[in-house]
Amino acid sequence: MSNKLAPTTADIRPRRVRFSWEETPLHWVPGDPFSTHLINVLHLLLPAGERWFVHVFKQALPHVTDEELKRQVKGFMGQEGTHAVAHQRVLEHMKEQGLDPAPYVANVEWLFERLLGDHTLPPVAARYWLMERLAIIAAIEHYTAVLGQWILGAEALDRAGADPVMLDLLRWHGAEEVEHRSVAFDLFTHLDGGYPRRVRTMALTGVALVWLIRRGAAFLLAHDPLVRGRLRVKWTHFFHRAHQGRVPTLRSLALAAPRYLRPGFHPSQEGDLQQALDYIARSPAHAEFEGHRRTSG
Numbered sequence: 001m002s003n004k005l006a007p008t009t010a011d012i013r014p015r016r017v018r019f020s021w022e023e024t025p026l027h028w029v030p031g032d033p034f035s036t037h038l039i040n041v042l043h044l045l046l047p048a049g050e051r052w053f054v055h056v057f058k059q060a061l062p063h064v065t066d067e068e069l070k071r072q073v074k075g076f077m078g079q080e081g082t083h084a085v086a087h088q089r090v091l092e093h094m095k096e097q098g099l100d101p102a103p104y105v106a107n108v109e110w111l112f113e114r115l116l117g118d119h120t121l122p123p124v125a126a127r128y129w130l131m132e133r134l135a136i137i138a139a140i141e142h143y144t145a146v147l148g149q150w151i152l153g154a155e156a157l158d159r160a161g162a163d164p165v166m167l168d169l170l171r172w173h174g175a176e177e178v179e180h181r182s183v184a185f186d187l188f189t190h191l192d193g194g195y196p197r198r199v200r201t202m203a204l205t206g207v208a209l210v211w212l213i214r215r216g217a218a219f220l221l222a223h224d225p226l227v228r229g230r231l232r233v234k235w236t237h238f239f240h241r242a243h244q245g246r247v248p249t250l251r252s253l254a255l256a257a258p259r260y261l262r263p264g265f266h267p268s269q270e271g272d273l274q275q276a277l278d279y280i281a282r283s284p285a286h287a288e289f290e291g292h293r294r295t296s297g
């Protein structure tokens with residue numbers, strides 16, 4: 001068990017935001033349903049996934065003996081809870097536009113709430129299961145930080161005329177993922193930190209994410225009332241969009257896993273914290289909430 005924490009300048013806390021979805025079209029990357037829906041898979045996965053993070057971290061909190069880490073874990077839980085609510089609203093908007101995500105979301109909820117949920121176990125096995133889930137969250141958080149950093153710099157989406165409200169949601173969320181990128185890893189290290197567990201859960205997470213994202217994109221393209229199944233998920237489409245800079249490259253995602261497994265790795269070595277905090281400071285959703293609060297208060 002280690003109490004060592006990496007230095008951090010970030011004050012991790014939830015921020016209130018406000019998004020207005022009325023003007024956001026179904027294909028929010030204009031004329032590009034493939035990039036739209038590949039990124040939209042995040043809306044399908046994140047509400048259930050982030051609620052699950054909070055649920056598991058609540059169980060871990062009583063075991064944390066470092067007060068600074070405890071404070072960061074609470075800030076992390078507040079941020080993830082806010083993210084889940086924000087993405088849930090996108091799902092409602094999607095349904096209003098004729099694309100009902102419920103069948104796929106039900107599968108995702110089963111995965112997080114049942115398969116990865118609480119089971120009746122004797123104490124030793126319960127501790128094992130908690131550590132396993134903390135390690136899975138640390139591995140997922142490595143990917144959310146990588147994707148967060150990517151979206152902050154994905155200017156090709158601006159050039160493609162992507163909807164500004166959707167870009168703001170993704171960048172505000174991505175920036176907070178970069179900001180709290182170390183918390184899950186530090187929590188796992190503090191309570192367990194076993195290297196075989198780190199390798200095993202990263203391998204499992206990488207395979208599961210590819211499978212879930214591929215299936216999610218296929219679901220959205222098949223149920224999109226404008227596409228009507230005419231477009232399928234193909235690697236050639238993916239490579240083309242990645243080359244354009246509209247989705248992350250396979251190389252950038254594949255190389256993230258060995259970086260995570262490198263001895264001496266710490267998430268603070270990843271991403272650009274200053275860029276993330278700069279984005280949050282100018283995020284329209286954050287400013288709009290503050291403005292709304294001033295006018296209504």
Ligand SMILES: [Fe+2]
Nearest residue numbers: 050080083177
């Ligand atoms: Fe998040």
Ligand SMILES: [Fe+2]
Nearest residue numbers: 080141144177
């Ligand atoms: Fe996160």
